[in-house]
Amino acid sequence: MFKELDPILHSQLRLAVMSLLISVKEAEFTFIREKTNASAGNLSVQVQKLKDAGYIEVVKQFKDNYPQTTCKITPEGIQAFEEYVKALQQYLKV
Amino acid sequence: MNASEQLSAHSSLALIESMINKAQNRYSENGTLYLIWGWLILVCAAIHYGLLAFTNIGPNAGYIWMLTIVALIYQAYYLSVKEKKETVKTYTDEMIGHVWMVFGICMGLASFILLKLGTWQLLYACILLFYGIPTFLTGAIMRFNPLKMGGIICWALAVASVFVPSKEIILLLIPAVIAAWIIPGYILRAKYKQSING
Numbered sequence: 001m002f003k004e005l006d007p008i009l010h011s012q013l014r015l016a017v018m019s020l021l022i023s024v025k026e027a028e029f030t031f032i033r034e035k036t037n038a039s040a041g042n043l044s045v046q047v048q049k050l051k052d053a054g055y056i057e058v059v060k061q062f063k064d065n066y067p068q069t070t071c072k073i074t075p076e077g078i079q080a081f082e083e084y085v086k087a088l089q090q091y092l093k094v
Numbered sequence: 095m096n097a098s099e100q101l102s103a104h105s106s107l108a109l110i111e112s113m114i115n116k117a118q119n120r121y122s123e124n125g126t127l128y129l130i131w132g133w134l135i136l137v138c139a140a141i142h143y144g145l146l147a148f149t150n151i152g153p154n155a156g157y158i159w160m161l162t163i164v165a166l167i168y169q170a171y172y173l174s175v176k177e178k179k180e181t182v183k184t185y186t187d188e189m190i191g192h193v194w195m196v197f198g199i200c201m202g203l204a205s206f207i208l209l210k211l212g213t214w215q216l217l218y219a220c221i222l223l224f225y226g227i228p229t230f231l232t233g234a235i236m237r238f239n240p241l242k243m244g245g246i247i248c249w250a251l252a253v254a255s256v257f258v259p260s261k262e263i264i265l266l267l268i269p270a271v272i273a274a275w276i277i278p279g280y281i282l283r284a285k286y287k288q289s290i291n292g
Contacts, residue, residue: 012101012109019113024184027117031181035116064178085110091103 003087006080008053013038013046018081021056021073029069047071055080122180122187123236124286127169128279132271134165139267146261190232197228215255218263222252222270229274240281244274 009015016036021027033043047069050056055077059070073081101109138158145155201224208217230245232238248270255263 010101010106015101015106015109016113019110020117023114023117024182025188026183028181034181035113085107088103088106092107 003083003090005087005091006084008049008055009080009084011046013042014050015084017043017046017050017071018055018073018077021071022078022081026070026072029071032071050077053080117182117184122184123282125279125282126172128275128282130165130168132275132279134161135271136268136276138162139264139271143261143264146264186235189235193228193231193235197224200224215260215263218266219252219255222248222255222266225270225274226252229278233278238278238282240278241274244278247273 009018013036016038017032020032020035029040029043029047032038032047033040036043038046047056047058051058054074057072057074059072061068061070138161141158142155145151145158149155201221204220204224205217208214208220226245226248228245229248230242233241233243233245251266251270255266258266
């Protein structure tokens with residue numbers, strides 16, 4: 001029996017964000033935007049969805065008088081990501 | 095990138111792989127600190143030896159190493175500016191930072207202990223030994239062979255130092271820093287420029 005793929009992760013941009021964040025300790029919004037080539041508006045919406053799901057932590061602060069948003073994957077996010085990859089492997093029979 | 099775009103299992107895996115590669119192939123190390131420290135130690139070692147061999151200054155020649163304090167101040171400034179500019183923090187960078195911090199502490203403590211209890215020849219042998227540790231570990235963490243090779247050369251020079259008489263041991267620092275920091279520093283700089291330009 002195949003496991004259902006997590007709908008939060010099974011979206012191109014959200015999966016890209018999670019794949020980036022799983023590889024680093026934390027990343028600024030600008031870094032994620034640059035690597036995913038997403039628009040700021042679209043990325044903001046998807047980041048908020050990941051935050052609402054408890055998969056990432058978002059810290060908004062000021063650095064040198066400029067707003068800075070930093071994202072970090074949570075333990076729940078790591079677990080969800082690992083389960084998602086396992087489910088994919090099941091589909092592909094890797 | 096579109097959030098609502100449907101993904102197949104294959105394209106999901108390909109996307110994960112490509113994003114992980116993008117995060118990991120970021121070349122944040124431009125070699126600046128390797129080059130500053132490498133050239134500084136090279137110049138200090140050459141002047142120190144020159145003063146001992148060709149003048150009557152004697153032990154006061156060692157004051158040339160006070161130049162390292164200038165490098166330490168610059169390093170603190172450089173790292174604070176770099177941290178402000180960085181848009182991402184990786185576990186690799188954090189680990190490398192800890193490795194060099196441990197090296198700095200051990201070098202300071204070993205210098206103090208060996209100058210009190212040992213001989214300065216023993217101090218230089220230990221310095222060569224210590225140079226190899228963070229250099230090799232950084233090479234292993236970054237998967238960058240020139241640094242690993244530099245570390246091994248430092249250890250070989252530490253062994254060789256046992257057979258080098260008296261003040262000539264200072265000159266062993268020169269091939270050590272060329273192999274461990276200067277050559278890898280220039281290679282890192284070239285790779286960094288390449289990664290920026292495309």
